Amino acid sequence: METQLTTGFGVMLGLATFMFGAFFFIASTSINNELKIEKRHEYLANLRATREAMYNAESLTRAFLLEPQPKYANEVNTVASTIPQHIQNLQSNITDWYETRNLTRLNDISGKRINALLEIIHARKEKGVSAALPLMRAYDESDERNILQTLVSRLEASEQEHLQNQRDETRNVIPTTAWVFSLLGLFVFSGFFYLVRRMYSGISYRRHIEDEAARKAEELSKLNEKLIQSERIKSEFVATVSHELRTPLTLILAPLESILAGDAGKISNEQRGHMNTMHNNTVRLLQLISGLLDFSRLEAGRIEMRPEATNINELTQSILSDFSPATSQKQIELITNFPATATNVEIDRYVYERILFNLVSNAVKFTPVGGNVVVTIDRKGTDSWTLSVKDNGIGIPEADIELIFHRFRQAEAPSTRRFEGAGLGLALVVEFSRLLNGKVEVESKPGEGSTFSVDFVAAESRLTAGDTTRNKSQSLVPQYPTETNKTLSVDYDDKPLVLVAEDNTELSAYISSVLESFCRVNVAKNGRDALDLVRLSPPDLILSDIMMPEMDGLTLCKEIKADPLYNSIPVILLTALTNRDALLRGWESGADEYLFKPFHPKELTTRIKGMLAGVEERKRSAELQLQQQKTLLAKDFMSTLAHDMQVPLLGSSRVFDMLLGGQLGKMPEEITTLIGQIQERNKFLLKLTDCLLEIYRYESDSKDLLLAPVALDEIAKEVVVDFAEIAAEKQIVVQEHLEPNVPKISADSRALKLLITHLLDNAIKYGANSGKVSITVEQEHDELALSVFNSGSFIDDESKKNLFDKFWRGQPGKRFVANTGLGLYLCKRIVDAHGGIIECLSDTERGTTLKVTLPVNNKKVATKLSFVPGDKAETK
Incomplete structure (x- = not known):
């Protein structure tokens, strides 16, 4: 009995010990699992932080490409410095050789990617967006990006697997060792099955991620190509319009200066006053156009540096002499501090002239009557120079100093600014100084004045300096009327x-x-x-x-x-x-x-x-x-530009009418002829200016169609009458073939009048003198056909493909008439909005016909046009 009791006690004691041991084992296992889960969470957090840091660095780099603000570059450096710390934290929590190998690869690839981003930022700072874009494109197309994403996905999937296993162990531990050992085999089998399933799911997920990444990369590449093409088209258009504006402006300035110089005869004081007003406003417009042309050339990277031996003292004095009338009128003292010994240096004269001209023009503009402007040239080293322009004008608030160097931006709001301008001068100074391997600095206090300093590099030349005088008759600096x-x-x-x-x-x-x-x-x-x-x-x-x-x-x-x-x-x-x-x-x-x-x-x-x-x-x-x-929508650069361009054109156009009408007295025949030529150029200039205004309206608004029954033949008659005088100048009689009793159509009468105006103006403009031009309106089944024919031009099949495209101006080398490429584009949009068709029929023997077909009973007329036509139905 005692033996049995002892045996029973021993068994009970053994069971109790076993149960206690099992309880202790389960408790310790649970605590250990909880610690492991906490580490897994920390591991995942570091892994995700690494991925987020890479994404942030990429986003900040793209933002820096669009707007090169120093804060973006600093933030990229800050984010880049956190990635090694995250990877170090990951390495402190690794559990097997698989993770060790992948983390090593992750560290290497992330380091390369960060260095690539820093190189892109450096290229954007030093060489501009044109140099940084190819690096960004190469970065996006690199295989390392996909490898990096795949590594992060692998590590995350592996860690998620470990985390899930730890949770399963904690949740499934039984409080008895019997259950633990009896279910051990089941757990092993289940774990093995789970691992196989997770491995298969991981492979499928990885393939899905890789396919999605490839698709996104392709979409991004196409989007980048579209953006680059759009930017190129915009720059080319601005350059083309600016160039064509300079031609009529030059032909206006030249006769004006001849008249003011007395080459065409004597004029009265009143006439001279009006002529000076015209000259002053034309010069202002020319300077604005020059800034736009420089801007477009810089955007397209088309400015080639041409250093030549130059006496920098003489060139600077020659430029400053242009400002004598303006400084005298405002009673501003222009002070110069040049090196005592004149030095010949190798420098691009045009770039240096644009820098100095913009800085001095800015100083004179913002300096009050009776102030002073000081221009200083200082040699800092063998090849280092500093050009500074100091004034005692209104000064610049500290918060606006960075703003003034942005393109098309000014410190004052456009609607309340006290000084005219497009906001390009100081931005161009920054760009041009970079071409001279220099930089721009500014010191300013409100109410006391500003000092702009340009540090640039110009090597001393052993050659003799060329002629530093520039071709000029009248001063090309806008005057400041009292x-x-x-x-x-x-x-x-x-x-x-x-x-x-x-x-x-x-x-x-x-x-x-x-x-x-x-x-x-x-x-x-x-x-x-x-x-x-x-x-x-x-x-x-x-x-x-x-x-x-x-x-x-x-x-x-x-x-x-x-x-x-x-x-x-x-x-x-x-x-x-x-x-x-x-x-x-x-x-x-x-x-x-x-x-x-x-x-x-x-x-x-x-x-x-x-x-x-x-x-x-x-x-x-x-x-x-x-x-x-x-x-309300905010005004952009085009609205400010239109305002500044229209003001000088206004004064010139009004005075032209008064002079040609004899309201200011009789003038010699030679002067009248010159003014007539100027008026012709001014009309073309006004037309190009209106084109810029229409482009702004096309991009910013839409026009509701005012549908009503419209007699197409009646509108055609009105337009023919409007063009009678223009046609007579080319000895053309517009023939009308208007079928009687044609039905009315549901349309916008103003839009149709604009359509016929563009078509008829196009026919007369490209038609030969004494040629044939006709307009036909007839019914074809359930449609009305409008045809405009001219016998003086032929359009080949290649040109027909682009005839109705926006800004298309004809094949290079075949443009006989100045145009902006918008007239037929507007016609196409109007016809499309009315559910019609426009086509071009042309052959070498007969000529060209532009035919428009409009439905009589159209139920698919658009409710809006995607542009706002101008108030005047003029061909652009």
């Missing part, structure tokens, strides 16, 4: 009082001269002065420009309309912006009417007289316009 602010007019008769708010002194003086025959005129140079004059002596009407310093025209209009004492005064806004959003901003501010630049004097007087005669009717019209509620 401001003449009118207060109340001294004429106290019963004439109505008109307040003109315009910051351009020449334009305000011209408007005053046109209006003073039938009304009294007060002039204010900005919105703030205009508001003071309104409160001092309320006018009968206000004519205000939109873009003015201190207070813009929109704010002025809002202030007046918000005041019960003055809200009945009609306001006409003067602007060069014709897009829908710009108009809506004016209507929402309470404007009664718009007047678009450039305008005809008769249009100006008619609008003013009409507003003065019917104030109540204008108010009701303004109230209807104010009911339109739409979202």
Whole structure:
């Protein structure tokens, strides 16, 4: 019995010991598993952090390519420094040789990828986006990217597998050793089956990831190609338009300078004053176009450096001599500090001239009357030089210093800026200084002035310097007319009082001269002065420009309309912006009417007289316009550019009409002939300017179709009458073949008139003198056919493929007439919107026919056109 008890106790003790041991084993196993799970989570976190760091570095590098801000490059370096730490943390938690090998490969490849990104950033900083883009493309197409993604996926999948196993072990441990050992075989089998299944799933997932990565890479490559092509087309178009603008500007400047020099005979003082106004505005426009041309050449990488032996002192003095009239007019003292000994250096004269010209022009513009500008050339070393331009002007706030070097950006808002310009000058200085292996620095304090310094490299030359004088007759620096602010007019008769708010002194003086025959005129140079004059002596009407310093025209209009004492005064806004959003901003501010630049004097007087005669009717019209509620879009570079280009064109165009009409007195026949030639170039220049405005409208808005029954033959007759004079100049009689009683179609009459105008203008423009041009309207079954024929041109099959493309201007070497490549593109879009077809039929014997077929009963007419036609149906 004792033996049995002892045996039973021993068995019980053994079982208890076994159970205790089993409990201790299970508890320790659970704790150990929890620690392992925690490490697995830490491992996965580091792995994912490594992947995220690589993605962040790539994203920041792409952002730096678009906008090379130093903060992006610094962030890439910061992110890159975290990747080795993450990999080191991963290596401290590895559990087998498989992970060790993959982590080694991950470390090597990630290091190479980071170095590639840093190289891209360095190329973008030093050589520009054109050098960095190929490196970025090579980076995206590299096999290492797919290998890196595959390694991370493998490591993550492997670690997820280990983590899941640890969780399964913790969850499935039984609190008795019997269950543990009895189910051990099942666990092993299940684990083996699970591993096989996970391995198969991992392989499938990896293949899916690789296929998806390949697809994404292909899509990205195609997108990059489209972006590069789009950027190239844009740059080529800007360069082409800028170049064609320079030709008529040159032909305007040359005769003007001949007249001003007295080569064509004597002119009166009044005529000379108008001629100087025309010359000043044409020079401003030429400088703007030169900046655009330089910008497009820099974008396309087409500026080739041509160093030559140059006496830098003489070249600088020659450039500064252009500024003598402008500095004298503003009473600015131009001080020079040059090296005592003149030195010949190897430098690209054009690049140096553009740097100095832009810096001095900027200094003179922002320096007040009676100030000073100091130009200093200092030699820092054997081949190192510093050019500095210092002024005591308005200065630049510290927050805006970086902004002024951005393209098309200015420190002031476009609607309230005090100084004209497109925001390209200082940006071009930065780009040109890089071509000279230099850099630009600026020191400025608001109210005290600014100093711009350009450090550049120019080796000393042993050759004799060439002629540093440049071909010039009149100064190519815009002059700064003296401001003449009118207060109340001294004429106290019963004439109505008109307040003109315009910051351009020449334009305000011209408007005053046109209006003073039938009304009294007060002039204010900005919105703030205009508001003071309104409160001092309320006018009968206000004519205000939109873009003015201190207070813009929109704010002025809002202030007046918000005041019960003055809200009945009609306001006409003067602007060069014709897009829908710009108009809506004016209507929402309470404007009664718009007047678009450039305008005809008769249009100006008619609008003013009409507003003065019917104030109540204008108010009701303004109230209807104010009911339109739409979202405003920010103005871009094109709107500012259009404003700056239209202002000088306005002054020139008005004076041309007055001179040719004899309103300023008789002039010698030679001068009249020259002015006639200038007028022809100016018309072409206005047409190109309108083209730029239309492009801005095409990209920023859409036009609703106003559908109504339209008689196509009646519209055709109207257009033929409009072109009678133009056709007569080429001895062409437009023949009409209009089938009677053709049915009306559902269409937008304004769009169809624009369509026929483009087609007929195209036929006359490319037709031969005394040739045949005809327009035909006839019914073909359920459709109306409109055909415009000319006998003077032939279009080959290759050209037909691109005839209706945007900006297509004909095969190179075959362009006989200047055009912008938009006319037939507009025709195609109008026809498509009306559900019709346009085609070109041409042969060498008969000529060319552009045929449009429109359905009579069309149920698929588009509700909107994807462009906004101009107010005038002119061929672009």
